[in-house]
Amino acid sequence: MIQINEEKIEWRDGMTVRDAMNEVKYSFPLVIVSVNGKVIEQKHLDKHIINDNDKIKVFHLISGG
Amino acid sequence: MTNHNPEMPEVAEIVIYARNAPGSFPILKTKCAGIAGCGGLGSNIAVLLARAGVGKLIVADFDTVAPENLNRQHFFIDQIGKLKVDALGDTIKRINPKINYQPVNVNLTPENIPDVFSNVDVLIEAFDKAENKSMLIDTWTGLQNNKLLIAASGLAGTGNIDKIQINKMENLIIVGDFKSNPDAGLMAPKVVMVASMQASLAVEYLLELK
Numbered sequence: 313m314i315q316i317n318e319e320k321i322e323w324r325d326g327m328t329v330r331d332a333m334n335e336v337k338y339s340f341p342l343v344i345v346s347v348n349g350k351v352i353e354q355k356h357l358d359k360h361i362i363n364d365n366d367k368i369k370v371f372h373l374i375s376g377g
Numbered sequence: 378m379t380n381h382n383p384e385m386p387e388v389a390e391i392v393i394y395a396r397n398a399p400g401s402f403p404i405l406k407t408k409c410a411g412i413a414g415c416g417g418l419g420s421n422i423a424v425l426l427a428r429a430g431v432g433k434l435i436v437a438d439f440d441t442v443a444p445e446n447l448n449r450q451h452f453f454i455d456q457i458g459k460l461k462v463d464a465l466g467d468t469i470k471r472i473n474p475k476i477n478y479q480p481v482n483v484n485l486t487p488e489n490i491p492d493v494f495s496n497v498d499v500l501i502e503a504f505d506k507a508e509n510k511s512m513l514i515d516t517w518t519g520l521q522n523n524k525l526l527i528a529a530s531g532l533a534g535t536g537n538i539d540k541i542q543i544n545k546m547e548n549l550i551i552v553g554d555f556k557s558n559p560d561a562g563l564m565a566p567k568v569v570m571v572a573s574m575q576a577s578l579a580v581e582y583l584l585e586l587k
Contacts, residue, residue: 342507342508342510342511344511344514344528344530344549344551346546346547346549349545349546349547350546350547351514351518351546351547351548351549352518353515353518353519354511354515369544369546371530371544371551371555372530372531372555372556373507373510373511373514373530374507374530374531374533374553374555374556374557374558374559375505375506375507375510375533375559376417376505376531376532376533376557376559376563376568377414377416377417377418377419377503377504377505377506377510377529377532377563377568
């Protein structure tokens with residue numbers, strides 16, 4: 313089982329961060345993603361493999377400043 | 378530089394910062410904060426860090442002061458048309474002329490960010506556009522320099538201030554409500570609140586660095 317924000321989903325061998333995001337239908341274009349508190353570069357989202365029990369956090373980046 | 382202008386009296390820094398947290402001045406005096414963007418967040422953050430006693434500020438922005446900035450950015454009507462980084466420098470000098478203020482008049486890109494902010498102890502993301510926020514966070518993460526970046530996301534409109542969160546990760550803190558629609562407008566009370574939270578987190582971090 314892995315956690316992505318407040319949701320818990322089944323872990324699969326070889327699952328990438330992007331796979332997990334797709335599974336919970338996160339499609340917001342600009343996000344910051346961390347796995348177990350470590351920020352993942354955008355270019356690594358499609359290939360960063362997650363382990364069982366990992367905690368993923370996805371934050372929307374919204375204009376305004 | 379000694380200032381003999383009677384309108385700018387010489388005041389010892391120790392007196393300016395007498396009411397700050399005990400023991401904070403000698404530490405913060407030696408610290409450098411980078412600020413990426415000089416708008417509603419960045420201009421207010423710089424003023425707050427100057428008042429907190431941070432000794433060196435590197436502020437980067439390419440823009441000039443416009444009338445529509447005055448609702449939330451720390452500029453004044455007589456500064457319209459000036460480079461933002463220069464106008465802000467004038468204000469910082471009026472708070473404490475001994476602060477080492479470094480204006481950098483550039484459009485920040487992944488190519489120049491490592492160079493512009495190479496010597497900072499902490500970097501603060503203060504852009505308006507989400508694309509630029511993403512670019513800076515991604516660039517800084519890729520550098521793997523172990524230096525904290527404090528970013529903001531979601532500060533539009535007037536409500537939901539009780540929804541503002543502080544999310545702490547390794548080398549990254551993001552402050553904001555993460556959902557307010559930018560079309561709701563940008564109002565000084567909420568923008569400055571988030572700027573103030575970023576500045577406060579920076580001060581806390583710099584004091585822990587010792």
